[in-house]
């Protein structure tokens with residue numbers, strides 16, 4: 001039972017480079033911590049489109065459904081900008097999320113002490129920051145029907161003659177299950193959840209607020225729950241981010257708010273994420289792990305990328321998929337130690353300069369620190 | 371023709387207090403700059419609900435349609451939280467926006483030099499910040515149909531048995547007209563527009579991007595146009611806000627992004643906004659001016675509120691409704707001078723302490739500086 005199956009999808013841009021370092025880390029845990037990994041590889045995003053004409057093949061989708069955890073690098077690239085919506089790199093990622101039903105996206109925004117000065121925010125505002133955004137990932141305006149661009153030619157008031165439609169749609173059940181994830185996680189942290197929506201403007205926001213409150217009152221009355229309008233949430237994240245512990249919000253608000261929160265820390269290259277679904281037959285949740293950063297086409301293939309976000313995503317896999325909390329902490333400590341020793345990739349270089357480590361040098365340092 | 375009709379809607383919370391200071395300023399311009407103002411007063415939001423059972427009466431709506439400019443304080447308060455959605459204070463404001471067809475919401479985020487240290491961001495990141503967010507204000511998910519909360523009892527998978535729906539709907543014409551506003555404004559500034567959407571996920575975002583590009587290519591090829599995904603936009607606003615000049619975005623993204631941008635400046639109590647529609651018979655645009663801050667029920671009635679955002683909203687009225695750019699600049703300079711002299715309301719007090727000015731003392735200082 002210390003044997004785990006993994007599907008590695010390096011994706012596009014810097015994805016393959018950073019994933020190569022994760023493999024070194026996986027090998028170390030295999031060799032030194034009595035775990036055994038059964039690893040498969042596959043394509044997703046633009047690299048899959050280039051090879052197969054689709055950003056995700058049915059074969060890869062089936063593999064993703066069958067493994068204990070999927071590790072993903074990043075998708076996207078400017079060369080795919082003109083592709084049709086239905087085959088854009090992002091569709092591969094969205095298909096994985098939807099068909100694996102990964103409804104809870106965990107995005108920690110943590111400020112590493114050694115890196116606090118990289119934040120555009122004042123040190124005293126972000127030092128020690130440790131918040132967890134739980135974003136609903138399989139519903140809302142990302143997936144709601146009807147959607148599309150239609151002709152509106154019969155409307156003389158509509159210069160241009162087209163109309164674009166998307167639908168924000170949430171069921172109470174979809175809201176309740178992600179709320180439960182947030183409350184569970186809060187219990188293992190500071191026991192506080194702040195739920196964000198626009199209930200003053202959107203009925204789907206009213207339903208969101210009511211259902212989160214219902215789950216709280218009926219199942220988690222011990223957790224402190226507050227509600228905030230999402231625009232105020234965006235403000236408060238900038239003003240005083242440490243007021244938050246766990247934030248739970250919908251797919252679209254979560255997209256913006258988690259990116260803003262990530263940027264507060266000043267070190268996007270450091271931030272992992274986990275996307276979790278329902279338990280499988282073996283008790284492990286359906287799961288996909290990926291760094292918060294994107295594919296960074298501008299630096300791809302140059303050995304400049306920071307592999308830490310992707311490595312820390314594997315630490316989340318150890319914790320949430322394999323119940324190996326000690327091993328996860330061991331890996332996280334190794335990363336902290338390496339940073340405290342001054343190891344820096346190009347994105348972490350201060351104005352004082354110096355020679356940055358390459359992607360693979362950083363990976364080697366972390367393995368050495370383990 | 372230097373005669374202007376105004377409808378003043380103080381609204382709720384601190385609205386009446388700050389609006390009282392605006393009236394002093396209006397009186398000064400009437401007495402000293404050869405303008406004459408025909409002022410009517412009305413209720414909106416909770417105060418209208420309390421008096422009439424609706425957050426905006428038809429009479430007040432009709433007045434708003436007939437004047438040169440509406441000045442609004444703020445709406446909302448915790449005592450109205452349990453009201454039905456249809457009569458919440460916000461509905462009064464949303465009705466004004468929709469029926470006056472105020473499609474272009476101008477939200478400057480400007481960092482005042484004397485106040486740069488109030489920002490949670492580093493001084494070097496925000497000093498001199500001067501961006502203008504142009505938010506579409508009459509369409510999108512705020513107003514799209516179908517909307518509402520429905521029963522979903524026949525769906526056994528839906529624990530809770532309800533579904534909440536909102537519709538994001540944009541016509542090409544709605545996008546083009548707000549894009550034109552943004553390009554026009556950019557020409558009077560640094561000539562750069564960044565348009566934000568989620569075209570990688572939403573078809574309405576694809577339409578947004580295409581129509582903004584169309585207006586650019588056909589009518590404003592001289593303005594520099596870029597496109598950015600809204601999540602990246604939220605990041606970039608935190609990371610390096612001065613990279614932007616004019617940002618144009620939809621109603622919902624604009625709500626979050628403009629609040630985040632406002633908070634970057636560190637002085638929410640300073641930020642005005644203008645909401646503009648099509649020209650009326652007299653050539654002036656339909657217009658409503660209001661501070662970006664809310665009704666702040668926690669400090670209402672205590673004389674602690676900062677009236678500057680509301681006063682600067684009147685400066686925007688001078689500029690955009692009355693074509694009195696010189697008078698607007700005169701008022702803005704008076705505010706800057708008063709701040710440079712150290713005048714501070716409670717929200718602007720630093721850790722060094724001191725005695726803050728009251729709302730009306732600040733208003734008096736500004737009138738004295740004029």
Ligand SMILES: CC(C)[C@H](C(=O)O)[C@@H](O)C(=O)O
Nearest residue numbers: 076090093094255570571601
């Ligand atoms: C790549 C894109 C489809 C995706 C999203 O919008 O969810 C990304 O921004 C994210 O946050 O993971």
Ligand SMILES: CC(C)[C@H](C(=O)O)[C@@H](O)C(=O)O
Nearest residue numbers: 200201231446460463464625
């Ligand atoms: C009060 C509320 C309806 C409003 C909005 O969501 O537009 C406010 O947040 C704003 O930005 O003006």
